[in-house]
Amino acid sequence: MSKFMRLIQNEFIKVFAKPVAFIMIALIPIITFGYGFALKTILKTENHYYDQGMSDENYIENYISNINGQISSGMGGDIQKGADVDSLKARLQLAKDIRDKKINVDITSWQMTALLSKVDATAMAENMKDYDAVSAAKYLENANAMQKAVDNNDLGLYLDSQIASIDSQIAEAEAGDDTSYLKATRDALVIRKTNNIPPVCSDIKYSYSYGNDISWQESMIYTYQSTKASLYSGKIDDAKMTDAQISTYKDNIALMEYRLSNNIPEVSADTQFGFVLESASLVSVISIFVIIIAATMMAQEYTSGTIKLLLISPHKRWKIFAAKLVSVFLISLALLIILFASAVLTGGILFGFDFGQLWLTVNGGVVSSSHTFVAGLLKYLLACPQLLVMTSLAIMLAVIMRHSAVAIGVGVAFMLGGSIVTQILALLNYDFKKFILFMSTDLSVYFPSLSSSLAQRLTGSSGLASSLYKGMTFNFSLAVLAVYFICFTYIALDSFNRRDIKQS
Amino acid sequence: MNEKKVVLKAEKLNKHFGKKHIIKDVSFDVFEGEIFGFLGPNGSGKTTTIKMIMGLLDIDTGFVQIGGFDREKNFEDSLAQIGGIIENPDTYSYLSGYKNLEIYSRLRGKVDKTRIAEVIKLVGLEKRIMDKVKTYSLGMKQRLGLAQAILHHPKVLVLDEPTNGLDPAGIKELRDILKYLSHEEGIAVFVSSHILSEMELLCDRVCIIDAGKVLKTESIGQITDSGNNESDYEFIIGDESVALQKIQEIMPERYRSNTQNKFILAANEEEVPEVIKMLCSADLKIFGVIPSVRTLEQSFMEITGGGNVIV
Numbered sequence: 001m002s003k004f005m006r007l008i009q010n011e012f013i014k015v016f017a018k019p020v021a022f023i024m025i026a027l028i029p030i031i032t033f034g035y036g037f038a039l040k041t042i043l044k045t046e047n048h049y050y051d052q053g054m055s056d057e058n059y060i061e062n063y064i065s066n067i068n069g070q071i072s073s074g075m076g077g078d079i080q081k082g083a084d085v086d087s088l089k090a091r092l093q094l095a096k097d098i099r100d101k102k103i104n105v106d107i108t109s110w111q112m113t114a115l116l117s118k119v120d121a122t123a124m125a126e127n128m129k130d131y132d133a134v135s136a137a138k139y140l141e142n143a144n145a146m147q148k149a150v151d152n153n154d155l156g157l158y159l160d161s162q163i164a165s166i167d168s169q170i171a172e173a174e175a176g177d178d179t180s181y182l183k184a185t186r187d188a189l190v191i192r193k194t195n196n197i198p199p200v201c202s203d204i205k206y207s208y209s210y211g212n213d214i215s216w217q218e219s220m221i222y223t224y225q226s227t228k229a230s231l232y233s234g235k236i237d238d239a240k241m242t243d244a245q246i247s248t249y250k251d252n253i254a255l256m257e258y259r260l261s262n263n264i265p266e267v268s269a270d271t272q273f274g275f276v277l278e279s280a281s282l283v284s285v286i287s288i289f290v291i292i293i294a295a296t297m298m299a300q301e302y303t304s305g306t307i308k309l310l311l312i313s314p315h316k317r318w319k320i321f322a323a324k325l326v327s328v329f330l331i332s333l334a335l336l337i338i339l340f341a342s343a344v345l346t347g348g349i350l351f352g353f354d355f356g357q358l359w360l361t362v363n364g365g366v367v368s369s370s371h372t373f374v375a376g377l378l379k380y381l382l383a384c385p386q387l388l389v390m391t392s393l394a395i396m397l398a399v400i401m402r403h404s405a406v407a408i409g410v411g412v413a414f415m416l417g418g419s420i421v422t423q424i425l426a427l428l429n430y431d432f433k434k435f436i437l438f439m440s441t442d443l444s445v446y447f448p449s450l451s452s453s454l455a456q457r458l459t460g461s462s463g464l465a466s467s468l469y470k471g472m473t474f475n476f477s478l479a480v481l482a483v484y485f486i487c488f489t490y491i492a493l494d495s496f497n498r499r500d501i502k503q504s
Numbered sequence: 505m506n507e508k509k510v511v512l513k514a515e516k517l518n519k520h521f522g523k524k525h526i527i528k529d530v531s532f533d534v535f536e537g538e539i540f541g542f543l544g545p546n547g548s549g550k551t552t553t554i555k556m557i558m559g560l561l562d563i564d565t566g567f568v569q570i571g572g573f574d575r576e577k578n579f580e581d582s583l584a585q586i587g588g589i590i591e592n593p594d595t596y597s598y599l600s601g602y603k604n605l606e607i608y609s610r611l612r613g614k615v616d617k618t619r620i621a622e623v624i625k626l627v628g629l630e631k632r633i634m635d636k637v638k639t640y641s642l643g644m645k646q647r648l649g650l651a652q653a654i655l656h657h658p659k660v661l662v663l664d665e666p667t668n669g670l671d672p673a674g675i676k677e678l679r680d681i682l683k684y685l686s687h688e689e690g691i692a693v694f695v696s697s698h699i700l701s702e703m704e705l706l707c708d709r710v711c712i713i714d715a716g717k718v719l720k721t722e723s724i725g726q727i728t729d730s731g732n733n734e735s736d737y738e739f740i741i742g743d744e745s746v747a748l749q750k751i752q753e754i755m756p757e758r759y760r761s762n763t764q765n766k767f768i769l770a771a772n773e774e775e776v777p778e779v780i781k782m783l784c785s786a787d788l789k790i791f792g793v794i795p796s797v798r799t800l801e802q803s804f805m806e807i808t809g810g811g812n813v814i815v
Contacts, residue, residue, distance in 0.1 A: 006610045013607065017599050309594040309652070312558045313611040314583040 007315065007323035008330075015297060015331065024289045025338060031285055032342035036275055036350045043270050056107055059205045060099045067092045086127060090119035095204070108205050110198040111150045114158050118146035138168075159193045180232030188225040195260045197221060216265040224256045248448070251362040258367040264358050272354050273372035275347035276379075277450060282339055283383045284415070287390040290332045291411035294394030295404040297324055302402040321496045325395055325489070332387045340380045361449045379450045382443040385481045389437070392485050396492035431471075437484050440477035447474075508535040510569075511585070511659045511692045517556055517566035519716075527552055528716045529566075534692045536659065539682060541707035541724075542696035545808060549716040550696040551591065554664050557694075558588055571659045584612065588662030588694075593649025597638035601629060601648050604637060605655065612656040623651040626681065642669040646678070654685065661685065662694045667702055679706050704728070704800040714808045728798045736760055736796040737776060739767045742789035750786045755779070768796050 015021050054062075071088050094115060097103045105111050121143035128136040142161055149158035166186045173179050192199060197217045227249050230236050236245065259265065267274045301307040310320055348354075359372040394411055401407040422438040433439060444450045512534035519527035527549050534540045544550050555561040557568050559575060568575040571585035595604050605623070609615045624633050627647040632640065637648065646666060653661055661682075667675050679702070685691045686708075697703050703710065704724065711721040720727065741747040744765045751759055751767065758779070760768040771779050776793065783790055 003613075006614075010607050010610050013603070014596060014599075017596075017603070304594070304597070305592060306594045306596055308558075308560060308590055309608065310611070311560060312583060312586070312588065312590075313608075314580040315611070316579060 003315070004319060004323060007320065008327050011297060011323055011327035012331075015293060015327070018296070020292065020296060021331075024292070024335065027289075028285075028335065028338050029342040029345070032279060032282060032339065032346045033349075035279060035282060036343075036346040039269060039275065039278065040350050056205070057099070059107060060095055063204045064092065064095045064099065067095065084123075084127075086123040087120045090123045091116060094119050105150075108200050108202070110155060110158060110201065111153075112201040112204065113199060114146045114150050116201070116203060117162075118143045118150075121146065155196065155198050156193060159189050163189050163193075178233060180229050183232050184225050184229035187228050188221050191221060191224060191257065191260060197260065217260060220256055220260060220266075224253065224260075227252055227256070250365055254365045254367055255360060255362045258360060258362075264360060264369075267357065267359060267372055267375070270351050271357060271372070272344070272347035272351050273357055273359075273376050275351055276340070276343045276376035277372070279339070279343040279346070280379045280383060280444065282343075283336070283380075283386065284419075286332060286335045286339060286387065287415060288412055289335055290328065290387065290390050291394040291397070291415070292408055293331055294324075294328045294391065295398045295407040295411070297328060298395055298398035299402055299404040299407045303404065317497050318493060321493055325391065325492075328395060329388060329391045332391055333384070336380060336383060336387060340376070344376070359449070375450055378447075379444050382447070382450075385443060385478065386441040389441070389481050389485045389488070392488035392492065396488045396495075399492045399495045434472050434476070435480060437480070439472070440480040443474065443477055446477070508537070510534065511536045511571055512540075512557070512694060513569040514553070514557065515567050515569075517553065517568070518564045519552060519556060519561065520564055526716050527556070530713065530716070530718050531566075532711050532718065532721055534660065534694055536692050537686055537690040538708040539686045539693045539695065539706055541703045541710035542694060542713065543698075543700065543703060543710055543804065544696075544713035546698070548714045550713060551664055552716075553713070554588070554590060554662055554694075554696060558586065558590060558662060559583065560590070584656065585659040586662060587653035587656060587658040587660075588664070589646070589649040589653055589666060590662070590664045593645045593652075595637045595645060595648055595652075598636060600636050601633040601640070601644075604648065605633075605651060608652045609655055616655075619655060619657075623655055626654075626684075627651045628677070643671065643674045646670060646674070650678075650681065654691070658691065660692045660694060664696050665698065666695060667697060667699055675702060682706060700799075700801045700804055710800075712804060712807050719807050724800070727803050728800055735770075735772065736768050737771050737779075738792075738794050738796040739769055739779075739783070739790060740765055740792035741767055741783065742791060747788050750788055751783075754782055754786055765791075 067088055071085060071092070094103070098105060098107070103115070105115060121139045125136045125139035125143065128139065142165060145157060145161040148154070149161070163186055166182050166189070170179050170182050170186070173182070191197070195217070197215075199221075200214055200218055230241065231246065231249050231253070234241055234246075241249070267277065269275055269278045301310060311317065313320075355371070355373055357372040359370050359375045361368055361370065393414070394407070397411050397414075398404070398407040401410065418436075418438045422433075422436050425433045425436060426439070510533045514530055514532050517527055517530040518525070530549070530553055532540075542550055542553070552561065556563050557570075557575075559579070563576075568582075570582040573582035573585065575582045595601075596607065599607070602620070602624075605620045606615050609620060624630055627650050629644065629647050629651065632644060637645065640648065646669070650663075650666070653663075663682075666678060670678060682693050682695070683706070686693045695703070695706065707724055709721065709723045710727060712719045742765065744762070747765075747767065748762065751769070755769070758769040758771060760770055762768065769779060780790060780793065
């Protein structure tokens with residue numbers, strides 16, 4: 001064993017005798033910091049993308065003219081669902097009252113929604129009182145409740161009457177009607193009541209529900225509602241839900257309920273370890289470094305002729321090969337650790353140090369809590385199999401090409417080309433795509449709790465739930481990586497063993 | 505005559521490159537403590553044979569034994585007995601000479617600092633050993649290569665054209681080192697070269713190879729011997745036309761050849777004074793008498809049929 005360790009020691013001495021190694025080590029924190037800086041800038045601009053910068057008065061004026069337009073064109077309009085002319089007129093009056101400062105209310109608050117509901121309900125009651133007194137009374141009761149809630153600043157009262165309204169809608173629904181949306185809305189209201197989260201009004205300031213202007217709880221409740229709706233209907237976008245999807249959605253529900261009741265926001269990329277999770281995509285940079293190191297470690301022996309002296313030393317050829325493979329892998333691990341440390345440091349410097357940030361995971365509907373530090377470690381740990389495969393690939397190229405520059409060129413081209421080809425093939429619906437190497441290199445996709453929300457927000461994909469990974473599991477990807485590793489190593493060793501060193 | 509151990513044995517080595525049969529039944533034995541020369545024209549297969557011995561080329565048929573170990577069956581043990589320089593000294597140019605020696609020492613076991621210091625002294629690189637090898641001249645690189653090759657006390661030292669690029673001082677130095685290693689430390693030295701004059705001075709035995717076949721394997725003494733019991737002596741005699749005539753009269757059986765005033769006459773060492781007397785009696789003027797030895801070059805040309813031009 002010590003003989004083998006000496007071979008590895010030799011390899012390390014050779015690598016670190018050259019400036020390339022130190023340049024790479026220095027580049028990692030530089031690249032990480034650059035990435036962090038770029039991310040921070042993107043997040044800043046994303047915040048108020050939708051905000052048109054208008055004042056509240058402007059929004060009210062806009063609203064008034066919109067309603068006037070709808071009234072004169074005699075149509076219900078698409079801003080107010082199902083409103084009729086009386087309702088529109090009532091709303092118009094309300095808006096004017098607000099504009100004229102007769103009523104004092106924040107146009108994005110729940111009170112605003114309550115007032116809008118009140119005037120709607122009052123208008124309905126007026127219409128119906130002649131031919132359906134019972135319903136009219138109900139609407140009036142509702143309107144009074146709304147006003148009382150606003151007067152007493154009683155969110156609970158408001159939500160209760162919303163819930164009651166939905167309950168009666170569900171009761172009135174005919175068999176065969178899809179009540180999943182109603183049920184989901186009801187559940188969302190219950191959550192709001194339990195955790196005292198008032199809804200926002202986006203009727204008048206319609207940009208208000210976008211971007212980062214609203215609280216994380218608010219956007220989470222929207223997600224909660226649509227998740228519940230899918231579960232109730234059993235469908236996602238008209239497609240029947242698979243068992244895996246149902247299980248995932250149920251887990252997400254449990255997770256959201258836990259977060260809302262314990263006030264634990266999702267890990268966003270603008271936190272220290274949110275950034276660490278985000279930066280795991282920089283592992284591909286390390287892969288390129290690995291290719292360069294393997295090329296210099298292996299191919300250069302051939303070009304400089306020193307391979308001869310290695311091969312006439314009293315070691316079986318496979319041991320010499322193994323020493324190089326192990327050395328390259330160890331160095332790649334070291335680079336990974338440096339990347340992790342850089343990310344932790346960069347995240348802390350750019351977004352503030354927070355080692356206590358909580359990280360939630362859910363399994364079978366049960367939520368457990370840990371720290372994001374652990375999440376970061378796990379995500380980087382999951383990058384190790386990928387590095388091993390890249391190591392074997394790089395060595396294989398170096399042994400076959402026997403020329404550093406060519407090996408590096410081909411290796412980098414393979415990596416870049418591979419990602420592009422994978423993305424193209426992923427769009428096409430071929431079944432064999434799950435065997436492509438680059439589909440399986442990112443093992444963290446199988447752990448949704450490790451993905452950072454920024455990626456989802458920007459690409460709009462939901463990772464595992466998307467059809468990209470249909471039919472693939474963690475074990476499957478691990479097996480795919482293992483097979484690639486074995487193949488690359490076998491080819492490399494076979495070529496290495498070919499004795500004929502015809503020219504130095 | 506001592507029973508000397510065979511430390512390097514090649515037995516009926518054959519090698520094909522594609523369809524071409526380039527090494528044909530090459531066999532030789534190298535004894536411990538001797539300097540064994542491997543001579544041949546360009547392209548005769550010297551480097552190929554060396555690579556086969558060292559394990560850098562596959563052997564089609566035949567075997568190689570190093571220090572008694574079969575190179576196929578006991579790969580690691582056999583290679584531990586041998587060291588060498590093939591084509592060019594292989595060093596890591598971005599490291600210092602000393603670091604190179606450390607690396608090679610580590611390749612063959614623990615780093616032995618005493619031994620490293622020893623070999624540095626032996627090859628005379630003390631002053632420059634800490635400099636990066638890329639600053640070395642070719643001669644220095646050769647010396648470093650030699651140091652590397654003997655670090656682990658091998659039984660056999662294999663050198664492929666070691667005098668390439670060395671200046672005369674360097675060549676003499678190398679010769680002295682090799683003679684020291686073989687005769688004092690008992691290392692068998694296997695040297696391939698083109699430079700016949702140097703090989704003549706260096707080797708104990710030589711093997712002549714041409715077109716992949718071994719033509720002759722003999723000691724230096726034997727190969728430069730004309731094959732007669734008698735030696736030849738070269739007499740520098742004045743007045744050649746008269747001398748030629750007189751010699752033909754007095755001692756026609758001794759006459760071999762002459763180039764102008766240099767006459768080659770067959771005579772034993774004991775007979776020389778007698779011959780001088782006879783020539784003097786014939787009124788011939790003698791300006792010099794030296795033993796005439798066949799050079800290696802002459803024998804070589806004869807054996808190989810004088811095929812290729814040799815440097």
